[in-house]
Amino acid sequence: NAGVTQTPKFQVLKTGQSMTLQCAQDMNHNSMYWYRQDPGMGLRLIYYSASEGTTDKGEVPNGYNVSRLNKREFSLRLESAAPSQTSVYFCASSDWSEQYFGPGTRLTVT
Amino acid sequence: AQTVTQSQPEMSVQEAETVTLSCTYDTSESDYYLFWYKQPPSRQMILVIRQEAYKQQNATENRFSVNFQKAAKSFSLKISDSQLGDAAMYFCAYHKVKTSYDKVIFGPGTSLSVIP
Numbered sequence: 087n088a089g090v091t092q093t094p095k096f097q098v099l100k101t102g103q104s105m106t107l108q109c110a111q112d113m114n115h116n117s118m119y120w121y122r123q124d125p126g127m128g129l130r131l132i133y134y135s136a137s138e139g140t141t142d143k144g145e146v147p148n149g150y151n152v153s154r155l156n157k158r159e160f161s162l163r164l165e166s167a168a169p170s171q172t173s174v175y176f177c178a179s180s181d182w183s184e185q186y187f188g189p190g191t192r193l194t195v196t
Numbered sequence: 197a198q199t200v201t202q203s204q205p206e207m208s209v210q211e212a213e214t215v216t217l218s219c220t221y222d223t224s225e226s227d228y229y230l231f232w233y234k235q236p237p238s239r240q241m242i243l244v245i246r247q248e249a250y251k252q253q254n255a256t257e258n259r260f261s262v263n264f265q266k267a268a269k270s271f272s273l274k275i276s277d278s279q280l281g282d283a284a285m286y287f288c289a290y291h292k293v294k295t296s297y298d299k300v301i302f303g304p305g306t307s308l309s310v311i312p
Contacts, residue, residue, distance in 0.1 A: 119300075126205070128287060128304040144299075176241065184231065185289075185300055187241035 088112055092177050092188035099167040099195045107162040107191050109177030117180045118160040119144075120152060122173040123190075129176065135160055167195045198223045200290050200303035208309040209278045216263075217273045217306045219288030226250075229291040230264065230271045235305075236284040244286070247271065275308075283310045 090111045099105055111118065116137045121129040121144075131144030133152040141152050149171060151163045160179075164171060172195045177188040199222045209215035221230070232244040247255045247264050254262050259279075263272045275282055288303040 121302075126304060129302040131299065134299060174239065178241075180300070183229075184243045184246060185233075185241075190239045 090177055090179055090186050090188040092175075092191055094191060095189065097191060097193050099164075099193065101168060101195060103167050104163065104165050105167065106164075107175055107177070107193075108159070109161065109188055110159045111177075111179040111186070112158065113179060113181070113186065114157070115179035115181055115186075116157070118154065119178045119180070119185070120150070120160070120162045121176045121178065122146065122171075123176060124173050132162065132175075164193075167193075169195045171195050198225075198290055198292065198301050200288055200301050202286075202288055202303040202306050204306045205304070206307045206309070208311055209275070209282075210311050211278055211280060213278055214274060214276045215278055215308065217275075217286050217288075217308065219271045219273070219303055221269050221271065221288070221290050221301075221303075223269070223290065223292070225292055227293050229293060230262075231289040231291065231300075232260070232262070232271075232273045233287045233289060233302075234282075234284045235287065236281075241287075245273065278310050280310050280312065283308055 093108045119134040120132040135141045135154040138157045175191045178185045201220045228249045230247045234242045245257045259276045261274045285305045287305045290301045
C-alpha cells in the first residue's frame with residue numbers, strides 16, 4: 087500500500103517548456119487534488135477532482151491543466167512554464183476523514 | 197467564502213515545555229471538520245489531529261490537544277512536553293462536509309522551532 091505517489095521529485099525547466107506531473111493513489115479515494123506551496127502562503131489549491139471524470143478549478147488554476155485519467159491517477163500539466171510557477175507541488179487524495187499527501191515535487195523554472 | 201487564519205508565522209518553545217498555536221476560521225456552516233497538519237523538513241504532510249464541529253469535546257492525540265471554540269471560530273493546537281521532533285511547519289485546515297466535493301482550505305502555516 088504505497089498511498090499517494092508523485093513523480094518526479096525534482097525538476098528544472100526553462101521558461102516556455104512543458105511538463106506533466108504525475109500522481110497516483112491506491113486508496114480507492116474519489117477525491118484528488120493538486121496544490122502548490124510557496125513560502126509564507128501555505129498550500130493553495132490549483133485544481134481538484136471530486137470523482138473520476140470531473141475536474142474543477144481551485145484558487146490558482148491559471149497556467150495549469152489537469153487530467154483525471156481514472157480513479158487512481160490525476161496529472162497536472164504546465165503547457166508553457168513560467169518562473170512564477172517555481173514552487174513545490176503536492177498531490178493529495180481524500181476520504182471523509184483526512185487528506186493524504188504525496189511527497190511533493192520541487193519545480194524550478196529558470 | 198471560508199478562510200483560515202494563523203496569526204503566528206513563527207513560534208519557538210523550549211524542549212519539554214508547552215506551546216499553543218492559534219488558528220481562526222470563518223464559515224457560515226454549522227457542520228465541518230478542522231485539522232492540524234504537520235510538515236517537517238522532509239516536506240511530508242502528516243495529520244496531527246482532527247476535530248468534528250458537531251462534537252463539543254476537544255480532540256486529543258497523545259501530547260497534542262486542541263481547544264475548539266465553535267462560537268468564536270477558534271481552533272488552537274496545544275503541544276505538551278515538546279520534543280525536538282515537533283519542530284515543523286503546522287497548518288490549520290478547514291473541511292466543509294456534506295458537499296458534492298471535498299475542498300480543504302489551509303491556513304498560511306506557523307513555523308515551530310524547538311530549543312534544546
